[in-house]
Amino acid sequence: MILLQIIVNGLLLGGIYALISIGLTLIFGVVRVINFAHGEFLMLSMYVAYFSYFFLGLNPYLSLIINVPLMFVLGVATDQLIIRPLRNAPSYMQIFATVGLSIVLLNSALFFFTGDYQSINMPFAKKTLVLGGIALSYSRLVIFFSALLVSIGLFLFLQKTDMGKQIRAIAQDRMAAQLMGINLNRVYMVTFGIGSALVAIAGGLIMPVYYVFPSVGVYFVLTAFVVVVLGGMGNMVGALIGGIIIGVTDSLSGYYIDPSLKEVVYFIIFLIVLLVKPSGLMGMVGAEEMGMK
Amino acid sequence: MKRYLILAIAVCMAVCLVCPPTILAEDVIKIGTIFSRTGSLANLGLESWRGAELARIVQNQKGGLLGKKIEFVNGDAVDPTAAVGETERLCTVEKVPVILGSFASSIAFAASAKADQNKVVYWELGAVGDKITERGLKYVFRTCPNGSDLGREQLRFAVNGIAPKIGKTKETIRIASIYEDSAYGTPCAAGIRELAKQMGVQLVVDESYNHKATDLSSLVMKVKAANPDVILESSYENDAILFFRQAQELGLNVKMFIGSGGGMNLPGYRKALGDAIDNKVCNVGYPGYNINPNYAKGIDKLSELYVKTFQKEPTSVFSVINYMGTMALWEVIEKAGSTNPDAIAKAARECNIPGEATLLRYGIKFAPPGSPNMGQNTLAHYFVTQWQNGELYIVFPEAASSPGKTLVIPK
Numbered sequence: 001m002i003l004l005q006i007i008v009n010g011l012l013l014g015g016i017y018a019l020i021s022i023g024l025t026l027i028f029g030v031v032r033v034i035n036f037a038h039g040e041f042l043m044l045s046m047y048v049a050y051f052s053y054f055f056l057g058l059n060p061y062l063s064l065i066i067n068v069p070l071m072f073v074l075g076v077a078t079d080q081l082i083i084r085p086l087r088n089a090p091s092y093m094q095i096f097a098t099v100g101l102s103i104v105l106l107n108s109a110l111f112f113f114t115g116d117y118q119s120i121n122m123p124f125a126k127k128t129l130v131l132g133g134i135a136l137s138y139s140r141l142v143i144f145f146s147a148l149l150v151s152i153g154l155f156l157f158l159q160k161t162d163m164g165k166q167i168r169a170i171a172q173d174r175m176a177a178q179l180m181g182i183n184l185n186r187v188y189m190v191t192f193g194i195g196s197a198l199v200a201i202a203g204g205l206i207m208p209v210y211y212v213f214p215s216v217g218v219y220f221v222l223t224a225f226v227v228v229v230l231g232g233m234g235n236m237v238g239a240l241i242g243g244i245i246i247g248v249t250d251s252l253s254g255y256y257i258d259p260s261l262k263e264v265v266y267f268i269i270f271l272i273v274l275l276v277k278p279s280g281l282m283g284m285v286g287a288e289e290m291g292m293k
Numbered sequence: 294m295k296r297y298l299i300l301a302i303a304v305c306m307a308v309c310l311v312c313p314p315t316i317l318a319e320d321v322i323k324i325g326t327i328f329s330r331t332g333s334l335a336n337l338g339l340e341s342w343r344g345a346e347l348a349r350i351v352q353n354q355k356g357g358l359l360g361k362k363i364e365f366v367n368g369d370a371v372d373p374t375a376a377v378g379e380t381e382r383l384c385t386v387e388k389v390p391v392i393l394g395s396f397a398s399s400i401a402f403a404a405s406a407k408a409d410q411n412k413v414v415y416w417e418l419g420a421v422g423d424k425i426t427e428r429g430l431k432y433v434f435r436t437c438p439n440g441s442d443l444g445r446e447q448l449r450f451a452v453n454g455i456a457p458k459i460g461k462t463k464e465t466i467r468i469a470s471i472y473e474d475s476a477y478g479t480p481c482a483a484g485i486r487e488l489a490k491q492m493g494v495q496l497v498v499d500e501s502y503n504h505k506a507t508d509l510s511s512l513v514m515k516v517k518a519a520n521p522d523v524i525l526e527s528s529y530e531n532d533a534i535l536f537f538r539q540a541q542e543l544g545l546n547v548k549m550f551i552g553s554g555g556g557m558n559l560p561g562y563r564k565a566l567g568d569a570i571d572n573k574v575c576n577v578g579y580p581g582y583n584i585n586p587n588y589a590k591g592i593d594k595l596s597e598l599y600v601k602t603f604q605k606e607p608t609s610v611f612s613v614i615n616y617m618g619t620m621a622l623w624e625v626i627e628k629a630g631s632t633n634p635d636a637i638a639k640a641a642r643e644c645n646i647p648g649e650a651t652l653l654r655y656g657i658k659f660a661p662p663g664s665p666n667m668g669q670n671t672l673a674h675y676f677v678t679q680w681q682n683g684e685l686y687i688v689f690p691e692a693a694s695s696p697g698k699t700l701v702i703p704k
Contacts, residue, residue: 002518005543009510016507117531119565126569128542137542210507211534211565219507247508254511259502260474262511 005134006251012137014247015144016206020220021227021239022151023198028225029234030158030171031191033083034091036098038224039217040105041196045071045203046212047113053120053207060120060207061142067200075196079189087188102217109214119211139208146205147243150198151236158236167191171234226270232283241281245269321364322357322632324349325383325413327394327404332371334397340608341396341419342367344615347598352623359627370395373403380404384411390632391416393619396611398422398440405433414634414641418618419579419611423480426660426669432634434641434659436618437579438673439666440477443553444484446577446675447525451551452494454677454689455523458702459548469498469521469547471512471528471536473555478504478527481553485525497521504532510539517545524549530556534565541569548702551677554578563683570680572701580653580676580687581610588693589613589652617652624650648672654693 024038035041045067052063082101086093122139129136158164166187169177178184210216227246231238246266253265273281326345329338349363357363366387368379376395383389384407391414395401401420408415409430417425417435421443426435438446448468456466470485472478478501489496497519502512513536516524524547528536533556550573556562558576580589582596595616599607621644626632629640641659648656656672677689679700687693688700 002514006511006514009508009514009543013508013510117534117561117565119534121565121567125538126541128544130544135543140542209538211531213531219505223507250508251511254508255514259500259506259509259512259515262506263503 001133002255006255007248008134008136010248010251011244012140012144012247013251014244015140015147016202016243017220017223017227017246018240018243019143019147019150019202019205020199021224021231021243022147022154022236023195023202024221024224025228025231025234025236025239026154026198027192027195028228029232030167031188031195032091032171033188033192034095034098035192035195036095036221037078037102037105038195038199039219039221040102040109041071041074041199041217042203042220043109043212043214043217044074044105045200046207046210046216047109047118048200049204049207050118050120050212060122060204064201064204067204068197071200071203072193072197075193076189078196079192083188083192084185087184106214106217113214115214117211117213120207122208125208137209139205143205143209146201147240150201151240154194154198155236163187163190226266229280230270230273232280235280235282238280238282245281321362322359322626323364323366323387323389325366325368325380325387325389325392327368327370327376327379327383327392327400328396329371329400330367330369334371334400337609337611338370338396341611341615343599343603343607344612344617345393345418345619347595347602347612348616348619348623350598350602352620358623359630359632363623368392370400370404373399376400376404377407380407381411384408384413390414390634391622391626391637393418393622395420398425401425405430409433412634414637416618416622418615422476423666426666429662429667431662431667432638434638434668434670436621436657436670436673437614438675439669440480441484441487442673442675443577444481444486444525444527445488446677447481447527447551447553448485448488448492448494450575450577450677450689451523451525451549452492454700455549455551455702458700459522461522463492463494466494466523467497467519467521468494468523468525469516469519470496470525471498471500471502471516472526473504473528473532474501475504477529477555481527502532504529506532506535508539509536510543512536513539513543513545516540517543522548523551525551525553526557527553528555528557530559530561533557533562537566537570537574550574552576558678558685563680568683571682572679572703575677575679575688575700576685577675577677579610579614580678580693581613581685582607583695584613584653584676584687585693585696588654588690591652595652613652621646621651621657 027033027035048067049060049063052058052066082097086097125139127138158168166182170187227242231242249266250262254262328342329335353362368383370376370379383392392408393416394404396419398420401417402425405415409432415433419437421440423440451468452463470482472482498516558578584592586593625640625644626637629636646657648654655674657670658672660666660669660671676687678685679688686695686698
């Protein structure tokens with residue numbers, strides 16, 4: 001019974017990791033910009049959810065209508081103002097730029113919002129569904145199913161729509177895609193915007209179970225990078241599976257080994273996967289090198 | 294002629310400027326203070342200093358020390374580096390025999406070593422880091438309890454305060470100990486472990502975790518599987534909130550959570566968790582002004598003096614403990630009969646102030662030279678508060694309970 005509950009906890013936790021990673025895998029995996037400010041975008045979206053609750057009395061789920069467009073605009077602005085001038089620069093230049101952005105955002109948040117922990121005390125977040133002795137938190141279930149929906153939705157978007165096809169084309173061969181008349185700048189801008197909008201969904205949904213403070217993104221982003229690489233860069237379903245693997249490992253090793261050693265365990269799994277299958281679980285062979293030129 | 298006149302005036306002014314302090318110095322006793330008066334720790338640093346300042350005012354009203362008025366020379370220690378610089382200044386320029394401090398352990402750690410080097414007494418009033426008094430420094434004394442005392446008090450409260458009320462004994466009560474694995478939680482847990490062994494109490498869980506963890510469900514499950522009556526928890530604010538929330542989600546029910554300061558007595562913790570923690574969470578820590586006035590005699594007058602002096606209500610509990618420690622220093626200096634640091638250190642080592650003579654009723658007796666925690670007040674202990682209707686009230690020791698309040702055990 002305990003084992004089952006631990007696995008369920010791990011699955012639900014995996015949902016959180018997956019939801020945060022989906023936006024990252026889109027930007028990191030498809031457009032090949034390593035966005036170190038992803039964690040800070042998560043932090044900002046959590047603050048948006050917090051402030052809309054605090055000032056407007058909006059339920060964090062409802063405040064997604066503000067949160068998602070706002071973060072989309074922020075993503076577009078980041079791409080145009082910071083990434084665009086470095087489009088043809090070596091990729092480490094883009095890393096410097098996004099690390100810089102991350103530091104600026106983190107410290108501005110510290111200045112404007114102070115370092116205090118802010119959280120929303122929502123009655124719904126405390127409710128649990130008990131199924132045959134297994135406790136399931138409603139708010140975590142919401143996150144889990146949202147992660148499923150978002151990854152499937154994004155997968156379909158990339159497969160079926162014209163924009164999705166353009167994004168994939170650029171990921172496969174930037175030069176050839178441009179020769180085919182795809183507007184590189186526009187596609188990058190939209191992709192960055194969508195990636196950031198997705199993290200807004202994560203921020204809004206985890207706010208009821210978690211709390212926000214300026215460096216909250218740092219806590220999550222490392223795990224998100226692991227999930228993205230583990231699942232296979234640019235693969236939405238991979239991000240979902242990667243998130244769940246990390247969540248369940250985290251949960252099991254925390255119980256059966258030691259709570260303070262759980263990171264060690266999932267990093268070992270991560271290393272093994274990278275040694276055996278460098279492109280990640282769901283990634284195409286060679287995907288880790290594609291587009292990096 | 295005019296030039297001579299100007300020169301004469303200048304000389305007079307210079308003499309006036311220089312002389313009065315040196316003449317006055319004969320009539321006052323200068324005591325140095327090291328607190329964070331600016332910077333990120335200033336809020337609680339200043340609040341701690343206010344306790345010492347009240348003790349200075351009270352003593353001066355009684356006629357001062359050795360027939361002289363007490364005067365503070367205040368050093369501002371933003372961080373450990375500044376603390377060392379300011380301590381050096383107080384020792385060599387201001388030539389104070391004693392320095393009071395300092396709220397933050399990192400600052401106390403740096404400043405006390407510097408004072409000891411200069412053979413100046415360092416009188417610690419509020420910082421709890423165990424290591425401060427574990428370096429064999431002859432001039433360093435601490436009147437407040439230390440970090441591992443926090444853990445010992447958590448366990449003592451569970452066994453003596455909670456067990457009898459839930460129909461358990463020290464043999465049958467099931468106690469879980471969880472702690473964050475850095476400089477704060479580890480010594481607390483070590484204190485618990487050590488005292489548990491001495492008392493013959495068994496810990497059903499003894500687990501550490503990283504306070505930066507984004508999920509504590511596995512720890513919750515581990516604790517739940519051990520089915521404890523109480524949880525002794527040393528957490529910062531964020532992890533304390535996360536643990537309590539996940540405990541609620543996963544149906545972990547215990548009679549009481551017992552924290553050790555850290556994050557569990559902060560308003561943010563209550564704000565995040567709401568009334569779910571009322572009557573459910575207790576905290577070991579320093580007592581505030583709501584301690585029973587029959588126990589801490591004179592606390593009501595002290596509270597009035599605070600408001601009169603600083604024109605506001607106390608912002609935290611820190612001034613009380615700092616007041617008590619500073620009053621003990623006055624007693625030691627009176628006994629020493631001089632302001633020579635060596636005489637003061639000797640009087641401190643020999644002092645044995647009984648409980649009734651101190652505000653918080655625990656007395657002062659320092660661990661003698663040669664013991665591992667030389668200079669630590671061995672009689673000091675903490676008090677236990679409980680969240681009730683969104684406020685923290687003292688509930689243990691029972692005699693110290695806030696007026697009209699007792700420990701509530703939820704059904």
